[in-house]
Amino acid sequence: MRDHPPRLPSSPGFWRSPLRGPWFTSVLGLVLLAGITVLFLTGLVSYAAYNPDLSRVNDQxxxxxILGFYLFAWPTGPVWLYRFTQGLHVTLGITLIPVLLAKLWSVVPRLFALPPARSVAHALERISLLLLVGGGLFEFTTGVLNIQLDYVFPGSFYPLHFYGAWVFFAAFTAHAVLKAPTALRAVRRRRREEGDLVSPRPEPPTVSRRGALALVGGGSLLLFLTTVGQSLGGPFRRTALLAPHGAADPGGGPNGFQINKTAAYAGITTADTHREGWRLIVTGRTGTVRLSRAELLRLPQHSASLPIACVEGWSTADQWWRGVRLSDLAALVGHAGDPPDVLVESLQRHGAFRRAALRANQVADPRALLALYVNGEELSPDHGYPARIIVPAAPGVLNTKWVARLTFGDL
Amino acid sequence: MPSRTSVTRPRPALGNPFQILLLACSFALAGYAGVRLFAGDWRAVALWVAGAALLHDLVLLPLYTVADRAVLRGLGAAGRREWTPYVRVPAALSGLLLLVWFPLITGMTAGRYRSATGLSPDGFLARWLLISAVLFGGSALLLALRGRERGRPRRAAKRRPPAVH
Structure with a gap:
């Protein structure tokens, strides 16, 4: 009985799609090679943007x-720098999901291939593939869940996604070195398809290989178009139909732009921020000063047009902030001319970034403000009333809201 | 000659030594990061890494393969195998959106989402359903239009002479 259908996935005849073959897998693999390289690099950039080497409070x-070997002082310009790199990281990651799924589908027969190992090298490669597939899916899954605030993963997002990225990247690099030459050859020379991925008893095709690629590309395009608006802002936000910070802005008016964490979520009450009760405590070389909001308003006021850009990939267009320069506050406590680093503490009682450190270059930038107003109005409670930090090009979470204390000096 | 006797003796194949060195290097780096990745709740993290691969390879992939074959078989039984893309494409795209955005679409994070962002969590399901409606509706329209285009000359020739109307 020649045509008896094989029952086990370890038999090559079990897999019957006529699409599978070196060309299809190679095209998808090369797209992922470029895409995941960009994801990894923008991820490393985002890690550096937090200035984790500056202070323990920034370091998750x-x-x-040695994984922080490349860290550098995060610059303050261009002001859209983090908006761009992190929007790219998240939007590209989401866009690559169909390519990743199609790539895994195209090579699934190999998962079941027997014998388990033909040689020592082959055995090692199969173990490495477990790290590649498990690590890759882990990175995509934690990222996709985190931006939807679905914190079901086992631990804090930052260390899981960061260390997971290095495990994945180790396996990814080896895989790329071993396979990229073959993939390039398979794509360049479209000879007759042969090899272990080609089904020995293919079913009649229902779609061409190019048609299948078009479906994968269409899926990517659909995800891209329904996501990218949350990183572009303005009128484009409405086009991000399914992205977490797409479709709508909260409320209207000058304070009606995207919020990362509301006052209620952060546990900030009106008793904490009451105009009479609240004082900003500024400490530096010459001691400590306590400033009410009225006293802050009597200091020189400056404006800056700066965006909010979140690690979750969404961002806002530039908002018009007004307040006191951080360098002026540093000068008040004995750091005139050479502003040092600063530790910023919020009224927030919980949350990973209720304390954050800014580097001297960030404090010195004339656009770095302790903002009291936004778009011509007092800050709303959700945007950090009575006062918040706004620093050009910094990740959103370092723009501390509901500021209670600034401590200038070496951290 | 000693070398000839050693060839006849069975021994495990080593394979490409460059590949072995490269993978050893990769494992060392993965180990360095992995020790840190597993520093917390290592059982849960291992479950997630292995679980992600197993869930994909042994659940998600077979699930959509079986669904695709069911569509193929159903249309094949009806003699309409050529309709497959009209069902497959909108179903795949709609399913893809659900796969990526299911926490928002199902509302499983609705409480946290509303309280953290100040935005309404209610629109995601509706928007996903509307996008799906457009995808399936557009596909149906395309199928109807193509069917008419193809059917028209044949039917006209078969049924009645063009002079009748």
């Missing part, structure tokens, strides 16, 4: 060791 991964 104190055991990083």
């Amino acid at each position: 991964t104190p055991d990083k060791g």
Whole structure:
């Protein structure tokens, strides 16, 4: 009985799609090679943007060791820098999901291939593929869940996604080195398809290989078009139909732009921020000063047009902030001319970034403000009333809201 | 000659030594990061890494393969195999959106979403359904139009002479 259908997925005849073959897998693999390289690099950039080497309070991964070898002082310009790199990271990641799924589908027969190992090298490669597939899916899954505020993963997002990225990247690099030459050859020379991925008893095709690629590309395009608006802002936000910060802005008016965490979520009450009770405590070389909001308003006021850009990939267009320069506040406590680093503490009682450190270059930038007004109005409670930090090009979470204390000096 | 006797003796194949060195290097780096990845709740993290691969390979992939074959078989039984893309494409795209955005679409994070962002969590399901309606509706329209285009000359020739109307 020649045509008896094989029952086990370890038999090559079990897999019957006529699409599978080196060309299809190679095209998808090369797209992922470029895409995941960009994801990894923008991820490293985002990690550096937090200035984790500046202070313990910025560092969610104190055991990083050599993995932070490339860290540098995050610049303050161009002001859209983090908006761009992190919007790219998240939007590209979402756009690549169909390519990743199609790539995994195209090579699934190999998962079941027997014998388990033909040689020592082959055995090692199959173990490495477990890290590649498991690590890759882990990275995509934690990222996609985190931007939807679905914190079901086992631990804090930052260390999981960061260390997971390095595990994945280790396997990814080896895989790329081993496979990229073959993939390039398979794409360039479209000879007769042969190899273990080609089904020995293919079913009649229902779609061409190009048609299948078009479906994958269409899926990517659909995800891209329904997501990218949350990173472009303005009129484009409405086009991000399914992205977490798409479709709508909260409320209207000058304070009607995207919020990361509301006052209620952060546990901030009106008793904390009451005009009479609230004082900003500024400490530096010459001691401590306590400033009410009225006293802050009597200091020189400056404006800056700056965006809010979140690690979750969404961002706002530039908002018009008004308040006191951080360098002026540093000068008040004995750091005139050479502003040092600063530790910023919020009224927030919980949350990973209720304390955050800014580097001297950020404090010194004339656009770095302790903002009291936005778009011509007092800050709303959700945007940090009575006062918040706004620093050009910094990740959103370092723009501390509901500021209670600034401590200038070496951290 | 000693070398000839060693060839006849069975031994495990080593494979490409460059590949072995490269993978050893990769494992060392993965180990360095992995120790840190597993520093917390290592059982849960291992479950997630292995679970992600197993869930994909043994649940998600077979699930959509079986669904696709069911569509193929159903249309094949009806003698309409050529309709497959008209069902497959909108179903795949709609399913893809659900796969990526299911926490928002199902509302499983609705409480946290509303309280953190100040935005309404209610629109996601409706928008996903509307996008799906457009995808399936557009596909149906396309199928109807193509069917008419193809059917027209044949039917006209078969049924009645063009002079009748």
